[in-house]
Amino acid sequence: MSPLAIFFVIIGLGLLGWISARTRASAFAGVGEAKGRPHSLPAYHGWYVALWAALPALLFLALWAPLSSHLTMEAVVKSPPAATLPAFEMQRNAILAEARELAEGTRTASFNPQAGALAETYKAAAVRYDLMGTVASLLLAFAGGAFAFSRIGPAFRARTRVERLVMGGLLVASLIAILTTIGIVLSLLFESLRFFSMVSPFEFLFGLDWSPQTAMRADQAGSSGAFGAIPLFWGTIFIGAIIAMLVAIPLGLMSAIYLTQYAKPAVRRWMKPLLEMLAGVPTVVYGYFAALTVAPAIRDFGRMLGIAGTSSESALAAGLVMGIMIIPFVSSMADDSLNAVPQAMRDGSLAMGATSSETIRKVLIPAALPGIVGGVLLAVSRAIGETMIVVMAAGLAANLTLNPFASVTTVTTQIVQLLTGDQEFDSAKTLAAFALGLVLFIVTLLLNIVALRVVKKYREAYE
Amino acid sequence: MADDMILSEAVRHERPDPVETERKMSAVGVSVWYGEKKAIDQVSIDVGRENVTAFIGPSGCGKSTFLRTLNRMNDTIPNARVAGRIELDGEDIYGPDMDVVQLRARVGMVFQKPNPFPKSIYENVAYGPRIHGLAAARADLDEIVERSLQRAGLWEEVRDRLQESGTALSGGQQQRLCIARAIAVDPEVILMDEPCSALDPIATAKIEELIHELRGRYAIVIVTHNMQQAARVSQRTAFFHLGELIEYGETSEIFTNPKVERTKDYITGRYG
Numbered sequence: 001m002s003p004l005a006i007f008f009v010i011i012g013l014g015l016l017g018w019i020s021a022r023t024r025a026s027a028f029a030g031v032g033e034a035k036g037r038p039h040s041l042p043a044y045h046g047w048y049v050a051l052w053a054a055l056p057a058l059l060f061l062a063l064w065a066p067l068s069s070h071l072t073m074e075a076v077v078k079s080p081p082a083a084t085l086p087a088f089e090m091q092r093n094a095i096l097a098e099a100r101e102l103a104e105g106t107r108t109a110s111f112n113p114q115a116g117a118l119a120e121t122y123k124a125a126a127v128r129y130d131l132m133g134t135v136a137s138l139l140l141a142f143a144g145g146a147f148a149f150s151r152i153g154p155a156f157r158a159r160t161r162v163e164r165l166v167m168g169g170l171l172v173a174s175l176i177a178i179l180t181t182i183g184i185v186l187s188l189l190f191e192s193l194r195f196f197s198m199v200s201p202f203e204f205l206f207g208l209d210w211s212p213q214t215a216m217r218a219d220q221a222g223s224s225g226a227f228g229a230i231p232l233f234w235g236t237i238f239i240g241a242i243i244a245m246l247v248a249i250p251l252g253l254m255s256a257i258y259l260t261q262y263a264k265p266a267v268r269r270w271m272k273p274l275l276e277m278l279a280g281v282p283t284v285v286y287g288y289f290a291a292l293t294v295a296p297a298i299r300d301f302g303r304m305l306g307i308a309g310t311s312s313e314s315a316l317a318a319g320l321v322m323g324i325m326i327i328p329f330v331s332s333m334a335d336d337s338l339n340a341v342p343q344a345m346r347d348g349s350l351a352m353g354a355t356s357s358e359t360i361r362k363v364l365i366p367a368a369l370p371g372i373v374g375g376v377l378l379a380v381s382r383a384i385g386e387t388m389i390v391v392m393a394a395g396l397a398a399n400l401t402l403n404p405f406a407s408v409t410t411v412t413t414q415i416v417q418l419l420t421g422d423q424e425f426d427s428a429k430t431l432a433a434f435a436l437g438l439v440l441f442i443v444t445l446l447l448n449i450v451a452l453r454v455v456k457k458y459r460e461a462y463e
Numbered sequence: 464m465a466d467d468m469i470l471s472e473a474v475r476h477e478r479p480d481p482v483e484t485e486r487k488m489s490a491v492g493v494s495v496w497y498g499e500k501k502a503i504d505q506v507s508i509d510v511g512r513e514n515v516t517a518f519i520g521p522s523g524c525g526k527s528t529f530l531r532t533l534n535r536m537n538d539t540i541p542n543a544r545v546a547g548r549i550e551l552d553g554e555d556i557y558g559p560d561m562d563v564v565q566l567r568a569r570v571g572m573v574f575q576k577p578n579p580f581p582k583s584i585y586e587n588v589a590y591g592p593r594i595h596g597l598a599a600a601r602a603d604l605d606e607i608v609e610r611s612l613q614r615a616g617l618w619e620e621v622r623d624r625l626q627e628s629g630t631a632l633s634g635g636q637q638q639r640l641c642i643a644r645a646i647a648v649d650p651e652v653i654l655m656d657e658p659c660s661a662l663d664p665i666a667t668a669k670i671e672e673l674i675h676e677l678r679g680r681y682a683i684v685i686v687t688h689n690m691q692q693a694a695r696v697s698q699r700t701a702f703f704h705l706g707e708l709i710e711y712g713e714t715s716e717i718f719t720n721p722k723v724e725r726t727k728d729y730i731t732g733r734y735g
Contacts, residue, residue: 265541344578348641351536352591352648353568362590367581 003065006134007058010141014054017145021152022046028154040159048158051165053145057137064137068129073100075125081117188441191434198428199227204435206230210398210409212418212429227432229439231398235408236440239319239394240383243404247323248383249376252330259331260338261360272335279328287392290321295393302405311407313395319404322389326379333375333455337368370454377451381444387412411436487512487652487682488533488570493547495528495537502528505547506708508701510652515674515683517697517714519690521729525706526686527575530654533684534570535563551652568595570652571645576661577637579629579644584621587629587640588612591648607647614680615643616673635666642673646681653677655685659692671696690730694718702726 025045028038076082076096085092095115101107102119103126110116152158196204207228255275259268295317302310341364349359365372395407396417418433488510495503503525510516510533518526528537535556537543549556556566568591579587588608591597598604608625612618617639621632629640638658645653655674659667674683674696687693693700694714701711702721710717710726721727 342578344574344576345580347536347539347572347574348578348580348644349590350539351534351567351572351574352594352644353564353566354590354594355564358594362594363580 002130003061003133006061006137010054010057010061010137013057013138013141013145014050017053017149018046018050021049021149024149025152025158038154039157044158044162045152045156047162048152049145049148051162052148053141056144057141060140061133061137064133068126068133071129072122072125075128076118076122079118079121079125081114081121085114185441188434188438191431192438194426195428195431195435198431199435203227204229204432205439208400210414212414212432225428227428229411229436231400232409232411232414232436233439234400235315235394235398236384236410236412238402238404238408239315239322239390239410240386241380243316243319244323244326244383245376245380247320248326248330248379251323252327252379253334253372255327256331256334256338257360257365260335261356261364275331276328278325279332281325283325283386283388284392286321286325287388290317290389290393294321298405307403307405309401309403309406311395311397311405313393313407314405315394315408316404318390318394321393322383322386325386325389326383329379329382330372330375333378334368334372337371337375338364340371341367370457374451374455377447377454381447381451384410385412385440385444387416391416411440415440485512486510487552489550490529490532491548491550493529493532493545493549495525495532495546496544497528497540498542502706503532504706506703507547508708508711510682510684511699512682513679514699515678515685515697517693517700518684518686518703519688519693519700519729520703520709522688524703526701526703527656529703530656530684530686533652533654534567534572536567536572538563568648569650570654571648571650572654573638573641573645573656573658575657577634577641579632579637579640581628581630583626584612584629584632584640585625588643588647591644595648597648611643611647612640614646614677615639616669616676617643633666635662635669638662638666638670639673642670642677646677650681652682652684655683657686657688660688667692690718702729704729 022042022045025038025040025042028042073096076099077085085095095112095118098107098110098112098115099118099122102110102115103122110119204227207226208230209226209228210231211226213225259272259275263271291313295312295314298314298317298320299310299312302314302316345363345367346359349363350356354362390410390413394410394413396409396413397407398409398414399406401408415433415436418429418436424430486509489508491507493503493506494501506525506529518530520526531537532545532549533556537545545557551566551569555561556570580590582590585608588611589598589604592604592607598607609618609622612621617636620636621627621640629637632640638661642653642658659670662670671692674685677683685693685696697714699712700714700717702709702717702723702725704725710721710723712722716722717726718730721730
């Protein structure tokens with residue numbers, strides 16, 4: 001049977017176990033009356049049996065599927081017809097793959113005569129292992145179900161066991177996210193280590209020259225590559241942490257103040273969701289906007305002012321649009337922090353004869369400042385990790401410049417460039433992307449940690 | 464009965480002098496609505512210049528609501544509506560000529576829960592004088608802060624740590640800081656909304672003592688649910704019930720010889 005068919009049979013067995021156990025447990029209610037009610041509701045007994053029938057068998061199936069294909073291949077290679085296979089790995093694998101496709105019926109005619117011969121062997125081995133897997137998993141399902149069914153009774157604590165299993169399931173679910181993060185970090189780390197074996201970390205972190213073109217072949221006339229990432233770091237900070245924040249902090253803060261302190265509830269009701277919708281716009285759309293609308297306007301403006309180095313892809317265009325994109329983050333964090341300042345503070349200030357604006361400036365904002373700072377840090381970490389806008393509007397030239405009309409490049413833009421090239425995967429150029437990713441990851445992680453701590457500390461102050 | 468004994472004892476010990484003074488604030492036919500709900504119905508009352516006036520009554524009787532109309536703090540509550548006339552020295556405080564900022568500088572307020580700003584002790588007291596521009600130089604401000612803290616009976620305890628956060632003080636100290644903050648702008652009237660309800664008995668006693676000392680300099684209106692406290696600190700007492708002013712008179716009269724049956728029932732603990 002195919003794994004899918006076995007899967008459905010096992011689920012069916014589980015269902016059967018559920019129904020029979022539940023029916024049996026329903027009868028307990030009448031039996032145990034002298035000693036009080038049975039420990040668990042019938043449905044729990046049902047789940048207990050169903051889980052015992054299905055889970056071990058499914059686990060076995062999941063492990064068996066890859067194992068059996070491996071064993072089948074092994075059997076084919078060890079069979080007598082395989083002795084004549086060419087020694088060259090690639091040809092050998094091609095023939096084996098063809099034999100497998102013939103055996104499975106996804107291919108009808110053989111290209112290589114050897115494959116035709118091996119297909120029979122393959123088929124026989126596959127059937128053998130398939131049968132073993134089917135029998136074993138069905139046996140497991142029956143055994144599990146029977147074991148569980150034999151245990152249920154009025155005093156049996158099926159509920160406790162089922163709930164413990166549910167808890168285990170929840171734990172596994174939450175571990176998946178954590179393990180994935182660890183996996184990402186490790187893969188970044190290992191690839192970065194390979195990069196740093198070619199380029200020294202010192203040169204990477206403090207070098208002023210970025211030009212990652214390396215020769216593809218040994219005899220090719222190409223640049224040897226320079227991996228000084230400072231211009232990238234500067235570009236990222238210039239766009240994400242300086243220009244974008246110059247836009248987002250004042251606008252976000254002012255809109256939060258308006259919405260929390262001045263807007264009538266009716267206005268707030270439609271304005272706040274509208275503002276937050278900005279956060280839901282796909283960043284690629286912001287990218288179009290930056291590249292097609294804002295960047296040309298800024299270029300023309302720069303030329304009008306006669307600024308040297310004005311480029312059609314500028315730090316200012318990317319930064320401005322990114323700032324607009326970040327407004328909702330800043331404003332909603334500031335909104336929350338301002339709202340978290342107790343009404344008593346506001347009342348206390350107003351009762352002293354302070355006006356609304358004095359109250360906001362001298363009491364509310366100082367009190368909400370840690371929350372606002374936390375929000376800004378989170379926004380910065382988001383801005384420097386932002387990719388689409390800068391890919392489309394910031395340019396590729398790694399300039400170390402203070403001129404906002406000039407083209408600069410960022411870490412994320414370069415990662416995209418490095419990984420979409422046609423270089424080998426173990427060249428310094430491609431591996432540089434991982435090193436950049438690692439730096440970006442560490443910086444945003446630190447920013448997030450600091451931001452969350454600041455916010456948390458502030459939350460505690462008012463409880 | 465036991466309650467009565469304690470009460471009469473308190474009255475005998477610290478029987479406040481019934482003082483007939485010039486009237487500072489007066490309300491005529493004041494009603495307050497929160498949306499559709501009427502919280503205060505046609506209340507008329509005078510507040511004396513050198514008196515402590517206590518508002519007593521069961522929870523939800525409208526005494527705090529009424530107090531908040533006296534410095535227009537109800538303005539901050541959406542859909543609260545006030546009708547009637549309230550005068551401060553004969554001037555209509557809801558009139559078109561009245562600036563609410565000026566009004567609140569003249570009629571200060573102390574809240575139920577101490578609410579010092581998360582600033583230093585000094586900055587808390589200096590807040591009002593700063594926003595009203597009462598001190599031209601730093602030295603003037605220092606003097607106002609010191610005088611206010613002294614009047615609030617807090618100076619000795621905090622003189623060495625004026626730069627520490629106001630929120631680090633104990634509850635009773637925080638409340639006295641809030642009183643110092645209120646008197647720093649030199650108000651004419653101080654409204655106190657159950658100022659001791661979040662404090663322990665010792666801190667409460669200190670606040671009551673302070674109220675005694677402030678009397679005469681400021682007209683004081685205090686809302687309290689503690690009848691002994693009303694008896695101890697006030698010269699005149701108003702009894703509110705269900706949004707109406709039931710009885711208003713000299714404190715000693717109200718507590719020993721109430722004229723209205725409902726007041727008597729409340730005083731003797733029949734309800735409330």
